[in-house]
Amino acid sequence: MKIAAGMAATGFMTVSGQAKASETAIKNVFVHHVFFWLKEPNNTEARTQFEKGLQGLITVPLIQTSHIGTPVESPREVVDDSFTYSYIAFFGSKEDQVIYQTHPIHLKFIEDCQHLWEKVIVYDAMD
Amino acid sequence: MKIAAGMAATGFMTVSGQAKASETAIKNVFVHHVFFWLKEPNNTEARTQFEKGLQGLITVPLIQTSHIGTPVESPREVVDDSFTYSYIAFFGSKEDQVIYQTHPIHLKFIEDCQHLWEKVIVYDAMD
Numbered sequence: 001m002k003i004a005a006g007m008a009a010t011g012f013m014t015v016s017g018q019a020k021a022s023e024t025a026i027k028n029v030f031v032h033h034v035f036f037w038l039k040e041p042n043n044t045e046a047r048t049q050f051e052k053g054l055q056g057l058i059t060v061p062l063i064q065t066s067h068i069g070t071p072v073e074s075p076r077e078v079v080d081d082s083f084t085y086s087y088i089a090f091f092g093s094k095e096d097q098v099i100y101q102t103h104p105i106h107l108k109f110i111e112d113c114q115h116l117w118e119k120v121i122v123y124d125a126m127d
Numbered sequence: 128m129k130i131a132a133g134m135a136a137t138g139f140m141t142v143s144g145q146a147k148a149s150e151t152a153i154k155n156v157f158v159h160h161v162f163f164w165l166k167e168p169n170n171t172e173a174r175t176q177f178e179k180g181l182q183g184l185i186t187v188p189l190i191q192t193s194h195i196g197t198p199v200e201s202p203r204e205v206v207d208d209s210f211t212y213s214y215i216a217f218f219g220s221k222e223d224q225v226i227y228q229t230h231p232i233h234l235k236f237i238e239d240c241q242h243l244w245e246k247v248i249v250y251d252a253m254d
Contacts, residue, residue: 065151
């Protein structure tokens with residue numbers, strides 16, 4: 001089993017069993033959640049290229065952990081399942097996210113992939 | 128130091144040092160991200176009540192870990208910083224999230240707090 005040693009300083013960890021909610025909640029992180037709507041969401045080649053781009057993007061060293069996903073369809077009106085890709089990066093601080101914005105790997109991702117998307121929404125949140 | 132034992136089965140963990148991005152990425156999770164726009168975002172009493180509601184909500188046992196946050200303001204056009212609260216719950220499966228929807232704690236949260244918000248957007252994503 002791998003240990004969340006890298007997260008020790010930031011509280012990005014949980015405990016097993018009947019832990020209190022306050023103990024299992026992620027704390028002291030900057031959550032950077034980006035939703036991408038591709039121009040051609042059903043184009044396999046575009047998807048492959050974009051996924052390769054995301055896999056490169058998450059190697060930015062400032063990212064503590066990340067999640068790359070696709071929408072789960074839902075009939076519920078409050079659920080927006082229209083996006084093509086969901087990408088979350090967790091940072092240890094607001095400052096780290098600022099540095100990330102102009103990191104060469106991030107800039108390369110934008111250069112390589114921006115022609116693939118037609119819409120992006122970013123939500124940044126801190127606890 | 129607390130260990131992410133509860134996440135061992137789901138890959139919700141990372142490794143320290145020069146780990147590959149593929150090793151630090153969160154895998155096998157259902158990400159349920161909800162953004163709330165309160166009717167009175169600057170009303171301290173409403174905020175306190177809503178925050179208390181969220182603290183109760185994250186005690187639903189099916190939630191592996193969670194994050195409660197507020198927006199980080201940004202001048203960038205792609206960033207939507209207009210929401211009042213961000214709430215993320217991580218589930219181990221799509222089925223767990225379905226059960227969560229009708230869990231008594233979730234229903235109580237909606238009953239207690241729905242008068243406080245004017246808009247909700249839910250994004251569900253899986254890797």
